[in-house]
Amino acid sequence: MANSQDERHDASATVGGDWPKPSVAVDAVVLTTQGRDLYVLVHRRQAEPHVGQLALPGVFLLHDEPPEDAVRRALKVKGHLSYDGPLQLVSVENHPGRDDPRGWVITLVHLALMPWWEVIEATEEASGVRLLGVTVPWRDALGEPVALHTLGGESVHLAFDHEYLIGQAIAWLRREIWRTPLPLRLVRGQFTLRQLQDAYESLLGEDLFRTTFRRRMVDTLGLIQPTGDVASTDPRRPDLFRAV
Amino acid sequence: MANSQDERHDASATVGGDWPKPSVAVDAVVLTTQGRDLYVLVHRRQAEPHVGQLALPGVFLLHDEPPEDAVRRALKVKGHLSYDGPLQLVSVENHPGRDDPRGWVITLVHLALMPWWEVIEATEEASGVRLLGVTVPWRDALGEPVALHTLGGESVHLAFDHEYLIGQAIAWLRREIWRTPLPLRLVRGQFTLRQLQDAYESLLGEDLFRTTFRRRMVDTLGLIQPTGDVASTDPRRPDLFRAV
DNA sequence: ATAATAGTGTCTTTAAGACACTATTTT
């Protein structure tokens, strides 16, 4: 009887079969930081379900479309920004009852980090796109939902289970933060160590020791190097760094 | 025009829509060790495509079936063993042209580690199930295919891109090996440090320092503790340990 | 002058790398 199930299953798995298949979606968690604050990009939905609610940019996969292409398409179409940086798959969400009336949906959750000014550009020229402040009400959890608020400070909720998906992305980032150069995407070009440390502290939700952070980034991990210049806008003339 | 694509997309995403969807499959990479050797569980396919070839146990998702349930079903149906231990999602494979004539298939690759004797039981009572020796021809790669051979030593190949999937699973395990208790699944019950170190070395494909390994497992990571007994079958009467 | 903070040096602690020595038991 084990074999009968085997046969039935494989027999139905032919080209053009009409057996039930899940819809496969991608959602993009685009995080950005400003000082010590963490923000996520959302858009206002213009189609059912959950019309009018805020949600992460996401689309269903088109035929033979690689997931990463779909994520970039979602960012273009729903977030009004073109992103060609790295994308990190952080979670595959399935559990039925994900608050989605469109039936069986599997979501591939992707993470991208962008500098504040690049995201601001997109939100300024498109009305349905905005940033929400992120508060992480846990530490070291494997993935709990986060709390979101407008730039004005009012608490808001997203459609579907998207607050949970953001939690998954942040949990992944906190686990991997010292093994990935991804946070450097938040401070492109030249930057001071303080700016970079603020970005890391925003992602981690905790303070880092200044001297340890410098040693780790420059010596231990070797992710950045001084350019030789100093930031003339700052009274203390701190060293400027760049990636690699 | 961005919005038109948005609308068309969401409009088609209704229950019962007949737009193209991928088939979603799960494949199980079951690894086991014997001494310093690494083995993977495969079965001989009894249905198209690739009838008669060896392949990883895998099935397509049934309606609303969680991926982990599907993996356990694949192991039951194709591997003739019931596994209730942890399953680790290690990779989401998509790229078209995955040597699968059934069209657009996305595979969720899962990893499980089992003690040698438990796998042997399954292979002995089912004719289509067997173990293959694994040789990893790379180090620190993000995922290259592995080389496989029968217990007799002849080189063999698997259907689809399954040698690559095994490489993905091993690459994940090597990255995460000191941050997961998963390798302890290879030596359930009571075991000597040498047995456990052999298991770790099989997975890593490199030698570990005996004293460092003991310190790390017992003190630093605290994954195992001595039972107080010694193995009376071994001349040196080594200490016995158990997990946690 | 004072406050603020960047750069830098150093001491301590933790854990890994490397090695040596002893103990036990089979051959």
Place this chain on the structure above:
DNA sequence: AAAATAGTGTCTTAAAGACACTATTAT
């Protein structure tokens, strides 16, 4: 006695944690 190897102790090195001191500049 010799071989093999488990248990254990110690020295060194790498990197993090913690702290202190100096330098610079706005106020």
